[in-house]
Amino acid sequence: MSSGIALARLMFVVLGLVFIATASLRARPQSDVLIMRNGDRLTCEIKRLERGVLYASFDYVDGTVSINWAKVARVESRQLFIVQAEDGSVYEGALRTEEAPGKAPVRIEVLHPAQPARVFEQGRVVELHQTAESFWKRVSGNFDSGLIYTKGNDTTQYNLGVGLRLRRERWNGEVGFNSTLSKTAGVSASTRNESWVQAERLVGRKRWFYAGAARFLESAQQGINLQTTLGGGAGRYVKDSNSARFSVLAGLAYQKTQYEPASGSQNPPNAMAGLFAGNLQLFRFKKTALELSASALPVLTEAGRVRTYVNSSYSIQIVANLWFKISFYGNWDNRPPATFSGSDYGTSSNVSWTFH
Incomplete structure (x- = not known):
């Protein structure tokens, strides 16, 4: 089974959970x-x-x-x-x-x-x-979709994103999937698929927490069939208010990267790395929301090699739970396999529907 098929199946699982969650939501007495x-x-x-x-x-x-x-x-x-x-x-x-x-x-x-x-x-x-005893009543999420077509060079770009979040008093978890497909006439289609599962638990009653995550990345641009990242660490909410939220985290991560056979990569497929991450969210009443997440993984088993990941989005509320979202994604490797790209980045625009 190819990594692309495996990631696609995970996407359909997450989509199924979204539909189950929304079908299970029932209003309580007002x-x-x-x-x-x-x-x-x-x-x-x-x-x-x-x-x-x-x-x-x-x-x-x-x-x-x-x-x-x-x-x-x-x-x-x-x-x-x-x-x-x-x-x-x-x-x-x-x-x-x-x-x-x-x-x-x-x-x-x-x-x-x-x-x-x-x-x-x-x-x-x-x-x-x-909060409620029912599992599904504790779930929130989002569904994003966008399509761009350019006649001049006959290019089509399709974006799909799904996320589910579960929150309890002391911890929260999230599962999600993002997929980007870009196709230009006469050129092989370029795909990027990313899925993740992560959880966070507060320590004490203040802003400290510890977290763990598993992320899976497929990038045709970088010749990555599947990159698996398992990591965790300790973090703190530096600021948390009604207009801004900022958190930082430090820890360790294990990575396994499977490149396309044609790349002839001599890089070790397994790596231990440090993990440094930050997340910033800014928002205004009924208007806009900005989110920026960035992480750097200096590879401990290959001195001097660093992998960097960035995701950001700017959302404008259309009405109620419907938003217009502009997103940016990017990942960089300063020592990729020979002849292969060390970066993959792009932008997309989507309509996003949220539910709680």
Whole structure:
């Protein structure tokens, strides 16, 4: 079985999980209460809070409504939520707002039957996610697709991306797949397929965490049939607020690279490497989101060799869960096999649909 077929099968597995997850989502009773700073009282179902935006659904509105979290004066819900504060601490519980005189800061209480109540100023609460006993109700994800055709040189580029995320109080996991196919008349098609599985667990109640990941890459441009990377390490959220998130990680990784037979590569297929990674996210209310991930792997078993990977995206909200996304991907190897490229990079534009 070729690596391309194996990666394609993994893509269909992830797609199947996306459809199962979306089919399993059922709305709960709309009994949550929001009171806005202008005095409006809203009865709704709170979906989540992220990037400074509170998402809620209403009986009389089709779809999900985006609400500026800073404009909310009071929130009440018996639903259990995973609540993440700006200092990195994470708790689970129902929501209630403390009585506050005058213009005192809004203070949110997180109530759990088996734990003491926790109180946070509203501005320090950066994420809310519904939690439930059902596995599928804890799942969120995205589906991206794009197609570009250029008549001048008869070039077609197709992009497909799928992601699923599972979040619990102390840990979260993700599985995903990205595929790019570019074909020009009279030239062999160029493909790039990448899939990954990763998990992260918080240490203590603050911003430290440890993480592990498995990534699989196929790059026709670099003559890579399959590159397997298994890595892990410790990291920290340097900043985590309603407008920005920045994390760093350091650890070790094992890589196995299978090149095309024609490359005549004399490079050792197995390598141990250091792992240094960072992730930056910037967002504005109901407008845009920017994400940049970068990692460098200095190969310990081949001094002087470094492999670098970059992924970034800039998203503009169209409506509700529908976004327009411009993405960039790239990976570089400063010592590739002779006659083969040491880089593969490109851009794409997609329409992205998210679900929670």
